[in-house]
Amino acid sequence: MLARRLAVWKLDEWEIPYGSPLSDTVALxxxxxxANAVLHGRVPGRDFELRLVYPYESGLVRIEVSDTHEDWPDASPVPQPDPDADGGRGLLIVEAVAARWGVSxxxxxxxxVWAEAGRP
Structure with missing residues (x-):
């Protein structure tokens, strides 16, 4: 996915190397x-926007993915998908690896939909 590749490239420019724990977490x-923006937030004729912010002093990378769909995911707590379902685990993964996340x-x-990831 292009968004993931662009994100790790930008992190490398910010001296967060490819394959480091923070780079891998942000990529995930x-x-x-x-993927959620493409699958659930798509409005015909519109795309999603990816924004990364890294104030070095904080040690946190903020990931923001914006789309034009009006429905919001519930940020507390993320519902458990059916164990036999093929999908529905994206926000569970984000919740598990992000320092925090939410919707604005x-x-x-x-x-x-935003999330923050920091150095361990």
Whole structure:
């Protein structure tokens, strides 16, 4: 997925090397949130937006994925999918590996799902 590749490339520019625990965690979060935006947040003629923020002093990378769909995922607690289901685990994965995550308004239609990951 292009979003994941762009994210780890940007992290490497910020001196968070490929394959490091933080890079791998951010890549996993980006992959899950981008996949959710494509599968559940798609509005015909519109795409999703990926934004990464890394204030070095905090040690946290903030991942924001915005889409134009009005439905919001529930950030507390994430429902457990049917054990036999093929999907439905993306936000469970994000919840497990992120320091914290949530959903917020965005300018224009839709919402932003965000997560933060930090150095261990």
């Amino acid at each position: 979060i980006v992959a899950q949130l981008a 308004d965005r300018i224009g239609p839709g919402k932003t």
